[in-house]
Amino acid sequence: MAQTSNPYALQTKRRMSARDWAESIIPVTTAIAVSLFFADGGAQYFLSLDTVAYGVGVVAGLIGTNLFLVMLVLAARVPAIDNLFGHDRALGLHKQLGKPVLYLMLAHMAGLVIDYASRSGLDLVAQSLVMINTNTDMLMAWLALGVMIAIVVTSLVAVRARLSHRVWHLIHLSAYAAMILGIFHQFSWSGMFREGTVGRWYWLALYLVAVGSIIGFRILIPIVRSTRHRLVVDRVVVEGPAVVSIYMRGRGLDRVGFVAGKFAHWRFLAPHIWQEAHPFSISAVPTATTVRITVRALGDSTEILQNVRPGTKVWFEGPYGIFTGDDRTTNRVALIGSGIGLAPIRALAEELSAAPGELVVIGRASTDAELFLMNEITEIAIAKKGTVYELTGKRGIRTPWLPYDESEQGASITDIISNPADWDFYLCGPDLWMGAMEDDLRRAGVPQLRIHSEKFAW
């Protein structure tokens, strides 16, 4: 089948290029940190066994701190990072870096203590005590390491399961304490960052960028946006069993960047639920004065939200996510949602442009009643001359994303779309279901670039 020219080809190429550049920042900045040490004569320590511990210790500390600052930036919800990679992928890398950073810091401490001890003739414990007692900067550095150990230990899955989310989060936030405690010795004890060096300014600048990102994008911008756009609950409409659409009104909502597929963390200022902000995708294209989310009752807070009162103020952080038209790679698009995953699918159906025959929407749920917003979706899709499929029933075994009957008959995505590799797929639903769907798509030859999944906490 001949390929029609792809209007999204340029967009795709640019995004891939931008991603490559962004990803290269990590190894290159790490190399700069180590290179500053080498430029200060640090390479020589690796030439002799007597001094190699020192060299290793310093390099480990430099790489570890650089990666630590990268972790902060990854968690800061920087718009450029969110637009290129998505919030969840950024957080995924953040999580992966935690243990390596800790090991590097331990190596840093070990290398330096071993080196100092070998020169002073003290045993390791005595040498450690001498260092800690020398001045406050070094004492704080040791405390910083202790805090980091505590954070990583409490983040280990086994331990984390026993802690409530709030307790875990508080412990996690003490990473900032570790950062502050550790910063002083880097400037007062190191040779490479002494007064007058270029390295000193560079290192300070890195800290400012990392901390500035957190303060700016994670704290200030949400406050400014919530204040400026003044969201308030307008009305609540029941969409199905334990599911409501919450319509909010505000001002200037078309200028915040709420495009179809994006989500935000919403904080409803009502009793019992104001303490936490919850992520929900928008379920319709917003106007200048209205925005809509659709929420399923899956826990305490979402239960309360089913009956939220009109007039309730709402603060928000966002919009976030790359589950949007910006990530599109081709003109044919399949939108597939399961259960409440149909909420962002509904918004995408409305916003994404598609020629006749180039839009497919698939709704999956255990029962008809759980195909939320399906009426709206169907109306929109049909108006665009697309095709709609409703797949209801309990889960299949052979092909778990499909209902039982279709699955056991050996059906797969190719029975719905004969040339899936030429289509963009937007998937939203429970993690396991999406995993099964992605397996099927990959088996059918769909390139990873064309599979867009929105993962949230379900």
Added chain:
Amino acid sequence: MRTPAAFLSGMATMGVLAGGIVWGTGFANQSATPTDTGAASNGGSGSTSKPTPSNPATASGATDGTFDGDTVQTVYGPMQVEVVIKGGKIDSATTLQHPGGDGTSDQINSQVVPMLNGAIVQYQTLNFGNISRATISTNSYKQSAQSALDKAGFTG
């Protein structure tokens, strides 16, 4: 990251590291490494190289005499340098006070201080590279020596 980009990033990373190494070893700021033998009587083993200045300066109009620098407090203790100027040039230097008393400081200062005293006379400037792992000693030495040179009107 796509393969060509990964390759280029790798090259860039190697380039940055290589650049640092070349700058650090090929340039004037060579650093000395104090050895770690416990007993001073055995004589030092291992290589030490003297600090070399970044731009050797020429002496200029300074009053002859002996000048005591300010006492610089460091986390290890006080450092105070005395400089003797003769014929407008730095003739000798010595420390009136230097940190000591704990194992590490004594080690460092028994080797570093003589090196610094020698360097300042050889190079007639304080622009020589810091002695690694003795940064606090070197910095405080330079600070105190600078104040002594200022008193002498030495601008070399």
